[in-house]
Amino acid sequence: MKAAVYEGPRTVTVKDVPDAKIEHPCDIIVKITTTNICGSDLHMYEGRTSFESGRTLGHENMGQVVEVGSAVRKVQVGDYVVLPFNIACGFCKQCEQGLTNYCLTMQPEPALAGAAYGFADMGPYQGGQAELLRVPYGDFNALRLGEDAVERQTDYVMLADIFPTGYHATEMAHVKPGDQTIVFGAGPVGLMATYSALLKGAGRVWTADHQPDRLRKAEEIGAIPINTSEQNPAEVVKEATLGLGADNGCECVGYQAHDPQDHHEDASLTLNGLIDSVRFTGDIGVVGVFLPEDPGGAEAQGELEAQGKVPIDFGMMWFKGQRMGTGQAPVKKYNRALRDLIAGGKAKPSFVVSHELSLDEAPTAYEHFDARDEGWTKVVLHPNGHGNGHKR
Ligand SMILES: [Zn+2]
């Protein structure tokens, strides 16, 4: 089968690899119809992680079941399914509590938790930017889709990661109807956090970024855009709230946040921006990726950052009595409800998609997405056809 394989820093090649196959009676094999390139794929693409050369990327996957293991009971051949990027067992201490983002048994390293397809430090699993994907514990992990699966595939595939992840940011920030919410980052996840806050009935949502094309998308769905190369988000928000700040905020950028003026990386930029922008006792949800170590960061940022240490304004955060929630999203906690919002015509997360391409075009797509080229907000790949090859 064909797959998009990582072959070293900024090198992805589409090549033949062995077919995905059933390795355990609970596995299913999914023929991938729809798979996304994610901002977090870029951390691996840029060679700043321990991701192994020769491994297939891709953790945002959807497709049709073509084979089921002998112990699979619910999922059937022919079903269209979307797969949470978290691979979870369903029976460990964490999964029992719904914390499938930190499953203990799918992660082979005893001191770690959490597993994902095609992701550094999250187990040995291959990614889905390929014709076929092996899905462990298919009955638990696959979310089945209805008859509109193909028609709405660019909406449903967002249930693998970015829609639940954006939603999770708003959950950790406790966004409620009427709230005034600030979102740092208008990449795909920031746009999904913005969208989720609006779906929850937030009164006003500001979205801060320095990319005009991304800000336009935020504005299209009803947010107030803040261009960080022209304005300081905290000042804008305070100005609009009697100096108090937003009720809550979401971090959707991560450790590679960079200064819009001189482009140097500063992992503390968005966190300190949020501590400043959010009012006393407000909540902050951080879903942007931060890592325990970032050897590549020494050059970009400094020795402290290379050790995963981020200098944040903790004194101010404590003084304001703010709370911060962190970490990857437990996708299964939200994906069923968000699926039904899509099925009911109440949510259409495909508004983030800028390109639908074939798998063969993955290397070019990585280049453009990594360069943050104008107009490349979200790339959807179709490994088994259906790509129209054009910009939407
Ligand atoms: Zn992702």
Ligand SMILES: [Zn+2]
């Ligand atoms: Zn588990």
